[in-house]
Amino acid sequence: MKPSQTANTRYHEAADQFAHAMQRLARATEANAERRLDLLQDMHFQLWKSLSAFDCRCSLKTWVYRVIHNVAASHVDRERRRPVMGIDFDELEQMPGLTDLSGLVERDDALARLHAWIRKLKPTDRQIMTLYLEDLSAAEMSEVTGFKPGAIATRISRLKSKLAQDFKEASK
Amino acid sequence: MTDHDPLRDLWASDQEEKFTMSITDLSARSDRFQSRIKRRNLIEYLAAALVVGVFGWMAFIIPVLSIKIGAVMIMMAAIYISWQLNRVASLSAGDTAGDTLANIHRRELVRQRDALRSVWCWYLLPFVPGIVVFTLGTTMETATDVPIWAVITSSAVSLGFVSAIFVGVWAMNAYAARKLDQEIEALDKVRVIG
Numbered sequence: 001m002k003p004s005q006t007a008n009t010r011y012h013e014a015a016d017q018f019a020h021a022m023q024r025l026a027r028a029t030e031a032n033a034e035r036r037l038d039l040l041q042d043m044h045f046q047l048w049k050s051l052s053a054f055d056c057r058c059s060l061k062t063w064v065y066r067v068i069h070n071v072a073a074s075h076v077d078r079e080r081r082r083p084v085m086g087i088d089f090d091e092l093e094q095m096p097g098l099t100d101l102s103g104l105v106e107r108d109d110a111l112a113r114l115h116a117w118i119r120k121l122k123p124t125d126r127q128i129m130t131l132y133l134e135d136l137s138a139a140e141m142s143e144v145t146g147f148k149p150g151a152i153a154t155r156i157s158r159l160k161s162k163l164a165q166d167f168k169e170a171s172k
Numbered sequence: 173m174t175d176h177d178p179l180r181d182l183w184a185s186d187q188e189e190k191f192t193m194s195i196t197d198l199s200a201r202s203d204r205f206q207s208r209i210k211r212r213n214l215i216e217y218l219a220a221a222l223v224v225g226v227f228g229w230m231a232f233i234i235p236v237l238s239i240k241i242g243a244v245m246i247m248m249a250a251i252y253i254s255w256q257l258n259r260v261a262s263l264s265a266g267d268t269a270g271d272t273l274a275n276i277h278r279r280e281l282v283r284q285r286d287a288l289r290s291v292w293c294w295y296l297l298p299f300v301p302g303i304v305v306f307t308l309g310t311t312m313e314t315a316t317d318v319p320i321w322a323v324i325t326s327s328a329v330s331l332g333f334v335s336a337i338f339v340g341v342w343a344m345n346a347y348a349a350r351k352l353d354q355e356i357e358a359l360d361k362v363r364v365i366g
Binding site for chain 2: 008011015019020023024027040041042044045048049050053054058063066067069070073107110111114123124127132133134135142143144145146147148151160163
């Protein structure tokens with residue numbers, strides 16, 4: 001079944017508004033340029049297809065993030081060849097300041113390392129981290145992921161700690 | 173979580189590239205997507221057809237009634253399982269794109285757990301009658317000049333071997349289902365219910 005005219009209009013609205021967020025998520029999900037383009041096209045395609053079922057019970061923003069993150073998770077599931085790095089929650093350490101992170105390396109390099117780090121995370125951690133970076137509030141993140149805000153806050157704190165630690169070790 | 177974080181600045185500094193997809197492009201992708209699904213289904217049907225073909229051929233050329241019946245029963249089991257696999261796949265293929273990852277993940281875990289738990293009745297059991305008849309028929313046919321106790325022992329060994337494989341498969345699936353139960357329980361602790 002092809003989406004209706006309303007869904008087409010909504011798709012254009014969503015694509016205009018969230019095109020950059022989709023690109024950022026695609027970069028943090030897939031390192032290979034060709035497969036990344038395919039993933040980005042798939043995000044647009046699934047979003048377009050899904051908008052026929054959009055019933056305004058959540059905001060368009062929440063819907064878009066749910067769809068694109070589900071597409072990204074399915075993509076990773078298909079590309080299981082890459083090793084998955086689990087987060088050791090027992091290794092919760094004093095969180096170092098992240099203010100000096102971008103000063104350590106050039107911005108593009110830091111960004112590439114951030115993407116590479118995110119790609120190694122487990123799917124739910126990857127989703128939470130990228131939503132945090134997209135500047136969504138705790139309530140919005142809960143609505144997108146379906147996890148309790150408290151659990152999300154704990155997860156973010158641990159992920160940031162792990163990130164700081166990994167970047168610190170890598171720059172030694 | 174609304175405090176300023178330089179990580180977010182770094183994330184947002186990613187350059188946006190020109191990228192658009194027209195409705196025509198999206199429709200073309202939709203057509204390709206449908207073709208891929210059709211191709212996948214065709215491969216599954218061909219696999220079932222192969223089993224049916226092999227046992228059908230056996231039922232046709234082997235002149236022993238019990239082996240013929242066993243081969244036909246295995247053929248029917250393959251058709252039944254193929255239908256079951258197709259039914260389960262179509263049930264899980266609902267449009268869930270706009271649902272939360274936690275809900276989708278939980279549904280998938282529950283689906284896998286239930287399939288593993290019931291594997292005995294829908295995947296293994298249908299083959300049992302056919303295998304029993306086929307094995308007994310083959311053993312009796314090949315052992316014409318041996319005492320009856322030897323035929324019974326040989327049949328028991330063959331069926332025992334097949335049973336051991338089936339029990340092993342069932343035990344592995346039951347273990348995997350228990351692991352999935354633990355995963356579902358852990359997910360429910362952090363998931364928004366409702």
